[in-house]
Amino acid sequence: GQNIDQPTEMTATEGAIVQINCTYQTSGFNGLFWYQQHAGEAPTFLSYNVLDGLEEKGRFSSFLSRSKGYSYLLLKELQMKDSASYLCAVVDSNYQLIWGAGTKLIIKP
Amino acid sequence: GAGVSQTPSNKVTEKGKYVELRCDPISGHTALYWYRQSLGQGPEFLIYFQGTGAADDSGLPNDRFFAVRPEGSVSTLKIQRTERGDSAVYLCASSFPVSGSGASYEQYFGPGTRLTVT
Numbered sequence: 001g002q003n004i005d006q007p008t009e010m011t012a013t014e015g016a017i018v019q020i021n022c023t024y025q026t027s028g029f030n031g032l033f034w035y036q037q038h039a040g041e042a043p044t045f046l047s048y049n050v051l052d053g054l055e056e057k058g059r060f061s062s063f064l065s066r067s068k069g070y071s072y073l074l075l076k077e078l079q080m081k082d083s084a085s086y087l088c089a090v091v092d093s094n095y096q097l098i099w100g101a102g103t104k105l106i107i108k109p
Numbered sequence: 110g111a112g113v114s115q116t117p118s119n120k121v122t123e124k125g126k127y128v129e130l131r132c133d134p135i136s137g138h139t140a141l142y143w144y145r146q147s148l149g150q151g152p153e154f155l156i157y158f159q160g161t162g163a164a165d166d167s168g169l170p171n172d173r174f175f176a177v178r179p180e181g182s183v184s185t186l187k188i189q190r191t192e193r194g195d196s197a198v199y200l201c202a203s204s205f206p207v208s209g210s211g212a213s214y215e216q217y218f219g220p221g222t223r224l225t226v227t
Contacts, residue, residue, distance in 0.1 A: 087152075096165060
């Protein structure tokens with residue numbers, strides 16, 4: 001079967017750094033997406049990794065290791081508006097997205 | 110430009126009734142996806158269109174669910190004989206077509222339709 005694992009919930013402090021991990025087991029791999037979803041809203045795109053390594057985009061960075069079936073999303077200089085769910089999704093061999101359940105990130109002042 | 114739009118934003122229906130949910134994708138996006146999302150879960154894939162045809166409908170839970178995209182743009186998700194378990198947020202997303210070289214494009218999501226079956 002196909003499986004995406006992420007922590008259910010994490011808490012961090014405003015101004016700090018947090019790393020959200022994602023491990024996956026899928027039938028094939030054609031890339032990994034991270035999406036942000038605020039409560040009651042649709043998911044919005046954050047990052048896409050298809051090769052191993054780190055992709056940096058402002059305060060957000062995403063890392064991929066295909067051999068380990070592992071990715072993380074790193075958020076720096078946390079702001080209150082970063083409180084949201086963060087969804088990891090893998091593109092499988094049929095080019096369909098397999099979604100994790102999401103990690104709810106709570107930012108405290 | 111305009112994003113993905115979905116109507117209605119909320120739909121309350123009685124068990125056993127028929128409902129239609131509409132999605133209007135971003136112009137130029139030939140790929141269109143329907144998902145279902147329950148509270149605290151990630152989106153659950155239902156069906157994927159490439160142009161007018163359903164390229165993958167393996168996620169439709171049973172034959173009460175059907176979707177069409179007759180002109181390759183607007184899509185309608187149809188649910189017959191609704192059940193309370195169908196209550197969820199139904200998300201539509203669109204993207205550029207999947208590339209044969211393996212490139213994957215980000216999906217742009219609409220605001221969703223919250224379906225409540227009473």
